[in-house]
Amino acid sequence: MIRTLEQLLEGVVGGIVTQLNNLLPPLIVAVFLFAVFFVAAVLVRWFLTKAVKGARMDRFLKEMGLSNMLADRGDVHTTPLVAGAAFWMILLVGALIGLSLFNTQLTTRMVEATVFLFPKLVTAGLIMLAGAWLAQFLSRSVLVWTHNEELPAPRRWAAATKVMVMFIAVVAASEVLGFAPHVFFAAFVIVGSGAVLAASLAMGLGGRDAVRRYLESREAAKLDREDEKSLWNHL
Amino acid sequence: MLTGFPRPLQRRKLVKVAVPKNTKQIQSMPAEARQVVDEIRHADIVVGIPSYNNSKTIGHVVRAAHAGLAKYFPSYNGIIINSDGGSKDGTPEVVTQTPMQDSQLLLLNTPMKPVNRLSFPYHGIPGKGSAFRMIFQMASMLDAKACVVVDSDLRSITPEWFDLLIRPVLEGGFDFVAPYYHRHKYDGTITNSIVYPLTRCLYGQRLRQPIGGDFGMSQPLLNRYLERDDWETDVARFGIDIWMTTIAVAEGFKVCQSFLGAKLHDAKDPGADLSAMLQQVTSSVFLLMREYENTWRGRTGSEPAALFGFRYDVGLDPINVNLDRMLTAFRKGAEDLGDVWKLALRPDTLAEVKELARTAKPGDFHLDDELWVRIVYEFACTAKSSRLERATLLKSITPLYLGRVASFVVETAEMGAAEVEHRIERLCLKFEELKPYLINIWFGETPAAAAPPQSSAPGAEQPEQMEV
Numbered sequence: 001m002i003r004t005l006e007q008l009l010e011g012v013v014g015g016i017v018t019q020l021n022n023l024l025p026p027l028i029v030a031v032f033l034f035a036v037f038f039v040a041a042v043l044v045r046w047f048l049t050k051a052v053k054g055a056r057m058d059r060f061l062k063e064m065g066l067s068n069m070l071a072d073r074g075d076v077h078t079t080p081l082v083a084g085a086a087f088w089m090i091l092l093v094g095a096l097i098g099l100s101l102f103n104t105q106l107t108t109r110m111v112e113a114t115v116f117l118f119p120k121l122v123t124a125g126l127i128m129l130a131g132a133w134l135a136q137f138l139s140r141s142v143l144v145w146t147h148n149e150e151l152p153a154p155r156r157w158a159a160a161t162k163v164m165v166m167f168i169a170v171v172a173a174s175e176v177l178g179f180a181p182h183v184f185f186a187a188f189v190i191v192g193s194g195a196v197l198a199a200s201l202a203m204g205l206g207g208r209d210a211v212r213r214y215l216e217s218r219e220a221a222k223l224d225r226e227d228e229k230s231l232w233n234h235l
Numbered sequence: 236m237l238t239g240f241p242r243p244l245q246r247r248k249l250v251k252v253a254v255p256k257n258t259k260q261i262q263s264m265p266a267e268a269r270q271v272v273d274e275i276r277h278a279d280i281v282v283g284i285p286s287y288n289n290s291k292t293i294g295h296v297v298r299a300a301h302a303g304l305a306k307y308f309p310s311y312n313g314i315i316i317n318s319d320g321g322s323k324d325g326t327p328e329v330v331t332q333t334p335m336q337d338s339q340l341l342l343l344n345t346p347m348k349p350v351n352r353l354s355f356p357y358h359g360i361p362g363k364g365s366a367f368r369m370i371f372q373m374a375s376m377l378d379a380k381a382c383v384v385v386d387s388d389l390r391s392i393t394p395e396w397f398d399l400l401i402r403p404v405l406e407g408g409f410d411f412v413a414p415y416y417h418r419h420k421y422d423g424t425i426t427n428s429i430v431y432p433l434t435r436c437l438y439g440q441r442l443r444q445p446i447g448g449d450f451g452m453s454q455p456l457l458n459r460y461l462e463r464d465d466w467e468t469d470v471a472r473f474g475i476d477i478w479m480t481t482i483a484v485a486e487g488f489k490v491c492q493s494f495l496g497a498k499l500h501d502a503k504d505p506g507a508d509l510s511a512m513l514q515q516v517t518s519s520v521f522l523l524m525r526e527y528e529n530t531w532r533g534r535t536g537s538e539p540a541a542l543f544g545f546r547y548d549v550g551l552d553p554i555n556v557n558l559d560r561m562l563t564a565f566r567k568g569a570e571d572l573g574d575v576w577k578l579a580l581r582p583d584t585l586a587e588v589k590e591l592a593r594t595a596k597p598g599d600f601h602l603d604d605e606l607w608v609r610i611v612y613e614f615a616c617t618a619k620s621s622r623l624e625r626a627t628l629l630k631s632i633t634p635l636y637l638g639r640v641a642s643f644v645v646e647t648a649e650m651g652a653a654e655v656e657h658r659i660e661r662l663c664l665k666f667e668e669l670k671p672y673l674i675n676i677w678f679g680e681t682p683a684a685a686a687p688p689q690s691s692a693p694g695a696e697q698p699e700q701m702e703v
Contacts, residue, residue, distance in 0.1 A: 063622040068578055137624065140575055144631045147571045148510040150564075154571045233500060234425040234512060235446050235473065 023102065030098030037094025045087040054078035069136050117177075124173040131169020135162040152214065167191065264372050268355045275351065278377040279311035280304060280401060283370030284330070285363050286387040287320035292501050293387045294333040300385070301335050301350050303397030308405075311380075316373055317354035317387075318366035326387075327354035362472030363448075367479075371457050381405050382457055383412075386448045391499035399493035399544050400451035407543075411483035411490040412451035413442045415542055416498035420647055420655040421554045424640045425516055427659050429611060430477055433520060436666035437531040438484040441539045442492060446476035446516065449495065456488050465522075473512045474519030481520070485527040494544030497551055513636055514629040521618040521629075524677075532674060536667060558597055561641040566592045568634020575631045578624070579617035584609050588635070595638075602642035604665040610635055611666075612673040619677070 057078035061067045067076040096114060099107045143158035151157065167188060174184040282300045286293055297315060304313035317330040331354055357369040367384060374382040381404040383397060403409040426446055434445045452460075459482065470478045483490050524531065569592030576585055587606055614632060618625050647655050 059620070062620045065621060065624045137627075140624065141627045143571065144510075144575060144627050147568060148630060148633050233422055233503070234509060235423060235448070235476070235516070 026101040026103070030101050033101070034091075034094045034098045037090055037097075041087045041090035041094070044090060045083040048083035048086055049079055052079050052082060054082065064133075065137060066133060069133055120177050124176045127173045127176060128169055131166055131172070135165035135169070138162070138165055150218075263358055264369055265355050265358055268353075268369065268373060269376075271353055271355075272373055272376045275314065275377060277312065278314040278351075278374075279380050280308055280313040280405075281370065281374035281377060281379040281382045282313065282315045282397065283367065283374070283382060283384040284315065284317045284387050285320070285366030285370070285384070286317055286322060286326045286330075287361075288322045288324045288326060289387040289501070290322065290324040290326045290329045292390060293317070293326055294329045296385060296387055296389055296392055297330050297333050297352065298335060299392045299394050300397060301352070303394035304350050306394050307398040308401065311405075314351040314353065314377065314379075316370050317352070318357045318369045319354055320361050320366060321356055327356075330354040360467060360471035362475075364466065364469075364471040364473075364475035364478070367475050368461075368466055368471075371461055375454070375457055375461055378454070379457075380454060381451060382454075383451045384449065386500065388501035388503075389449075389499070390501065391497045392449075393496070396449065396495050399495060400449065403491050403493060403543055404451050404453045407491070408489060409451075409491045409541075410453040410456040410488035411480070413480060413490065413492045413540070414444045414447035414449045414498070415492040415494045415544070416444060416447065417496060417549050417551060417652070418498050419551045419554045420650065420652060421556050421640075421644060422498070422551075424643070425513060425636070428607070428636065428639050428643065428662070430516060430520060431659070432608075432663040432666040433611060433615075434477070434481065434484070435537045435663055436670055437524065437534070438481070438527075439534040439537045440484045440490060441537050441663075442480060442484065442490065444492070445480040447498070448476055450476075450479060451493075452479075452483075453488075456483055459486065459488075468522070469515040469518045473515040477516055478519050478523065481523045481527070485523070485530045491541040491543060494542060494546050496547070497549040499552060510630045510633040513633055514626055517614070517629050517632060518618065518625060521615045521625075524615055525619050528677065532678070535670070537663075556640070556644055558641055558644055561637040561644070562595055562597055562600060564634045565638030565641060566595055568592070568631075568638070572631050572634065575628065576635075578621070579614045579628055579631075580610065581613055584613060592638070597641075597645070600638075600642055600645050602639050604662050605669065607639050607662070608665050608669045609672070612669065612676065615673070616676045 054077065058067075058076070061070075061076055061078065070076045092114075096111050100111045139158040139162040142161045143154050146154035146157045171184045171188045174180060282304065284293065284296055284300070297317075300315050304311070304315075315330075317327060319327050319330075331352055333352075335350075355369065357366050359365040359368070370384060371382065381401050383400045385392060385396065385400075400412050400414070403412045423444070426444060430446050431443060435441050460479065463482075465478075468474070480490075482488075569589050573585070573589065576588070580588065584606065588610070591602060591606075610632075614628065618629060621628060643658075647658060650658065
């Protein structure tokens with residue numbers, strides 16, 4: 001009985017010792033490498049923060065309205081963003097190199113997946129960013145336009161525009177990532193068709209009266225303005 | 236006839252810019268216009284009339300121009316050019332076919348000299364600015380000594396207007412003659428609440444009607460306009476008037492005003508294109524502010540511009556405004572557009588606007604001068620730095636502007652013309668007083684320095700003194 005237990009323990013300990021013999025050297029090297037990359041990342045971040053002013057880029061972000069999207073009062077500075085991105089990139093590279101030292105099936109697969117997925121992730125991120133920017137830009141334009149045209153519920157029009165554009169961006173990003181592309185595309189088609197169908201039904205059933213009333217009120221307002229037609233010139 | 240200009244006049248030293256006939260500017264002219272210019276070769280005075288579907292009124296304007304040239308400038312070669320935006324109501328035909336039989340009416344001893352009347356459709360972006368561009372190109376090619384532009388919907392224009400707009404250029408050595416009219420207290424509200432106070436405060440010249448639409452210009456100024464490359468911006472549309480005035484004032488051209496009497500024009504829907512109009516005008520003002528920031532930064536106060544013409548009082552047609560509609564637009568704007576205004580207005584300004592909208596009542600509505608000036612300055616600063624959303628931002632001013640007009644209507648309901656003028660003068664002084672605040676936020680100084688002023692400087696309320 002004791003003999004059996006000893007054999008089992010020896011087997012387990014032997015296994016652990018073998019694993020340690022196999023994994024400890026790459027682990028030590030990996031930790032060392034990661035530490036080196038960490039120091040390099042900190043140095044690069046410090047250097048970028050000091051060396052890059054990014055005033056032109058800041059101005060560009062402001063002019064394009066991206067600053068306001070990224071921060072509430074639009075106080076976005078490019079330098080810390082770039083330095084932060086460089087820091088995390090270097091850390092990621094260090095981590096991947098460290099993982100690859102283990103040379104196991106699992107780590108190899110992890111490294112490969114990350115390397116292959118990274119460009120897609122970046123592309124999808126950019127698509128989402130562009131989508132958010134476009135959604136914001138269009139929704140604001142729609143908001144101001146519907147308000148100035150005295151259309152009903154301007155904020156709803158703006159929100160609908162935003163949701164629509166963001167949804168398209170999500171569909172495009174999921175296509176790039178290969179993440180349930182059919183589901184998102186199908187959802188997009190269903191939502192789009194549903195909206196058209198709902199609008200048609202609304203127009204056909206009760207909405208026609210509402211639209212007529214609205215058009216009549218617009219016409220009446222126009223006639224009012226015709227009555228007011230005067231010498232009032234704003235310029 | 237105008238006389239008595241101070242002599243000798245010290246005309247600003249200008250490099251005379253020769254405009255080559257094969258530049259890009261000239262190439263954008265219609266071929267038929269170029270051909271006619273080649274045939275006529277020279278004109279001393281060019282009268283330009285932009286138009287779009289103005290057949291009802293343009294005949295009167297053309298007759299006045301013709302009579303003005305014949306009566307006041309008989310020894311000069313004059314030409315009337317109509318720059319049309321593709322009218323469907325026969326405007327060009329009215330221009331070329333209006334009979335001129337006013338010799339006896341004008342008590343002229345000699346028969347009226349024929350004046351060439353031309354009408355061409357302009358090319359490019361549809362708008363008043365594009366129409367002016369073609370007129371300026373033709374005037375420059377014809378080597379005109381003076382060019383005058385007048386609106387085509389004017390009912391109150393007389394031959395004297397041309398004397399008043401041209402003679403300061405031909406004999407007074409002025410480069411730019413702005414109009415000075417009697418207008419109803421509610422007329423020209425963009426002028427009174429934004430453009431006049433802001434232009435005056437920035438560039439230090441009190442040109443009362445900077446976007447009046449009827450101007451006289453010298454050849455050097457004309458060539459300066461033509462050599463610029465921003466014709467295809469909002470300048471092509473309603474931004475043209477303030478663009479012309481600002482360039483003249485900011486670049487040191489010699490400017491003056493001429494009193495033209497009443498400005499009465501064809502009736503129109505006051506709400507039509509308001510937000511586009513407001514956006515185009517403010518966009519031009521704000522972009523020029525950026526261009527001339529080093530010019531206006533150092534200027535303080537303002538001085539009256541020379542005013543010519545015999546001043547007299549005239550009766551004005553009543554103007555109806557719908558106060559409730561304006562207030563509703565303001566209130567609804569505060570409800571709907573808060574997210575957009577947040578981009579331009581500072582938190583305290585936005586909070587004040589929202590509070591005002593929440594408590595707005597037609598009887599005692601009051602949008603304070605200081606708040607209004609801060610709104611304009613803060614929008615100007617945001618428009619400077621937000622290229623892509625500038626148009627949307629500036630269109631969102633419409634409800635704020637209507638709120639300001641509503642406040643002005645409430646305040647001036649019982650006032651006469653002189654009191655109203657005094658009220659506008661007070662606003663102008665507020666713009667001048669808060670100019671340091673504009674400089675702080677425009678040039679991105681510290682938030683503490685950019686804090687809105689809490690009190691007004693006392694005692695600066697002096698109504699404008701005019702030379703007549």
